[in-house]
Amino acid sequence: MTVLPATEADLALEALYRDLAAVDLRPLWTITEQLLTPTPRPRAVPWLWSAATMKPLARRAIELVPVERGGERRVLSLQNPGLGGRPYAAGTLWGALQCLGPRETAPAHRHTPGAIRWVLEGEGVWTTVDGDACDMHPGDLVLTPSMNWHDHVNGGDSEMFWFDGLDLPMIEALDSIFFEQYPGPGENQPEPAEHNVSERAHPPGTRYVRGAVDGPLTPAPSPLLVYRWADTAAELDELAAGSDEPLLALEYVNPATGASVLPTLSCGVLRIRAGGHSRPVRRTGNAVFVAFQGHGTTVIDGQRFEWGPGDMFVAPSWSAVEHAADEQADVFVVTDAPVLRALGVYREQQLPGPQTVTGTFRPR
DSSP, rough: OOOOOOOOOHHHHHHHHHHHHHHTTTOOGGGGHHHSSSSOOOOOOOOOOOOOHHHHHHEEEEEEEESSSSTTEEEEEEGGGTTTTOOOOSSSOOEEEEEEEEEEEEEEEEESSSSSEEEEEOEEEEETTEEEEEOOTOOEEEOOOOOOOOEEEEEESOOOEEEEEEHHHHHHHHOOOOOOEEOOSSSOOOSSSOOOOOHHHHHHSSSSESOOOOSSSOOOSSOOOEEOHHHHHHHHHHHHHHHOOEEEEEEEBBBSSSSBBBSSSSEEEEEETEEEEOOOOSSSSSEEEEEESSOOEEEEEEEEEEOOOOOOEOTTOOOEEEEEEOOOOEEEEOOOOOHHHHHHHHOEEOSOOOOOOOOOOOOO
């Protein structure tokens, strides 16, 4: 093949690119297609972390890793293989399994990332959030809003496991991470004389919306810090009695405003009816799912994920997602939707018919 000599213009352009690079400038015309993509291209990939793998490892950690100042928390973070080793479930969401052994205490601290806890297994533990000790039971949702002091105490003789969801990657991307250890005296907040103060201050009322919050609302953390599974299950049962949809959805809300429970995180529960199969939907934003009760399957961009109690899986932004179950199943979900809605970039797209399954995920 004949190689044509470079023209004077070619040489001048090469020189321009060298000179731009030398002063840390990039010509947009060479990278536009990388930056302005037709649809979202998240680096995170659909993935599932099985309880069968995580629970034995967590029990080993209870035996080997003390929870004390310095270690702070005994947490197994979900590391998405698409994120180059970063300990995040998705580009904007942290997900993890946290475990606390009998009579253990996780020291108090606070940070700008907001967090939620979804209890999977165990009794006898409470999380104290800015002085309010919130008792934790399976299926309960506990909030620790940004810069609220919080610690975890196991007053019982059994271990407890829960899911941690945080907006940490998002706050890191905004260069807004702050962290402080509790100044004392002691490593924990004093146990108050009464537990569950916020729960008594907000009697049953507007704690859920059916479906999801519609549109951006006042971004303030919920003053109600704990949402009980008994209330959630009753709301789901009532919703099921009045609907024949295969998939029922609730979002927890701030009882004072009707907005999502935290300015950066929405939390909800999906109930898939026995024999139900939802239509595939794409949504901007990332979602982490935690199977609570029952077994089912989720197809994410053509890949089939089989799940059961305690399994955790992630659907990156703009993935096509559909759920099915042969038995009734309840799945907790946390997303970054409040931020996308506030910025005016939230989008949904219903897709026709079920997806073609191209493979089945095999958990490690």
